[in-house]
Amino acid sequence: MTVIVLSGPIGAGKSSLTSILSKYLGTEPFYESVDDNPVLPLFYADPKKYAFLLQVYFLNTRFHSIKAALTQGNNVLDRSIYEDALFFQMNADIGRATKEEVDTYYELLHNMMDELERMPKKSPDLLVHINVSYDTMIKRIKKRGRPYEQLSYDSTLEDYYKRLLRYYKPWYEKYDYSEKMVIDGDKYDFMAREEDREIVLNQIVDKLKSMGKLPMDWDKQTDIQIEA
Numbered sequence: 021m022t023v024i025v026l027s028g029p030i031g032a033g034k035s036s037l038t039s040i041l042s043k044y045l046g047t048e049p050f051y052e053s054v055d056d057n058p059v060l061p062l063f064y065a066d067p068k069k070y071a072f073l074l075q076v077y078f079l080n081t082r083f084h085s086i087k088a089a090l091t092q093g094n095n096v097l098d099r100s101i102y103e104d105a106l107f108f109q110m111n112a113d114i115g116r117a118t119k120e121e122v123d124t125y126y127e128l129l130h131n132m133m134d135e136l137e138r139m140p141k142k143s144p145d146l147l148v149h150i151n152v153s154y155d156t157m158i159k160r161i162k163k164r165g166r167p168y169e170q171l172s173y174d175s176t177l178e179d180y181y182k183r184l185l186r187y188y189k190p191w192y193e194k195y196d197y198s199e200k201m202v203i204d205g206d207k208y209d210f211m212a213r214e215e216d217r218e219i220v221l222n223q224i225v226d227k228l229k230s231m232g233k234l235p236m237d238w239d240k241q242t243d244i245q246i247e248a
């Protein structure tokens with residue numbers, strides 16, 4: 021059983037690469053349900069009021085999906101529970117959570133992480149982190165087009181997004197729940213350019229081979245169809 025989790029800033033390409041990778045490897049994709057998240061638009065409208073509620077919502081949905089992924093066959097998750105605290109700590113650091121909310125959040129998170137420790141498979145096999153610059157992040161957020169994520173909706177999002185990129189750097193360096201690798205999201209347009217998609221898929225396959233998760237002679241054409 022091979023469990024791969026994607027990580028990376030907003031709009032980095034996690035859901036897109038999850039779809040590409042799961043199709044290519046013939047494994048089950050797990051997507052974070054964002055567009056039916058009732059709290060997300062409320063958060064962007066009033067971050068101070070909804071930061072804690074949104075984080076509990078995400079933590080709960082991530083806990084469900086990581087438990088399912090760790091007990092089912094081969095799969096790919098488009099975001100991990102492991103970066104949940106990154107978002108909440110960042111929001112707490114900018115005054116969007118009370119001390120009581122921070123204490124309650126970490127109590128809940130530690131309880132959930134303890135539960136994962138008791139599972140037969142305690143953690144994913146590989147984290148694929150997509151690194152993007154601020155300019156690429158904004159371009160992709162615009163391309164995806166969620167109104168409340170746009171700088172035109174709230175100019176303070178520029179600082180929020182730049183801060184998020186600063187928080188991701190130490191988070192990735194400290195991440196040690198599994199093997200990990202980085203995909204250059206600025207360099208590779210794995211959506212529009214087939215040659216970039218082939219390079220990215222081969223980078224991930226080579227990593228899985230080096231971990232003994234794929235046979236060294238495993239080979240497959242990368243010409244998969246994707247929804248643009």
Ligand SMILES: Nc1ncnc2c1ncn2[C@@H]1O[C@H](COP(=O)(O)OP(=O)(O)O)[C@@H](O)[C@H]1O
Nearest residue numbers: 030031032033034035036160163164208209210
């Ligand atoms: N490598 C890439 N090159 C160009 N566009 C991309 C790339 N990855 C994703 N996109 C586009 O950027 C937007 C955000 O991608 P998405 O997969 O939703 O990111 P995430 O899940 O990390 O938030 C989508 O419109 C998607 O088509």
Ligand SMILES: Nc1nc2c(ncn2[C@H]2C[C@H](O)[C@@H](COP(=O)(O)O)O2)c(=O)[nH]1
Nearest residue numbers: 029030031054074075078104107108169
């Ligand atoms: N406050 C938080 N917001 C989060 C968290 N995880 C995701 N998000 C936001 C960011 C985007 O607006 C949207 C989807 O994220 P993508 O990375 O898939 O674009 O949800 C979180 O834990 N806390």
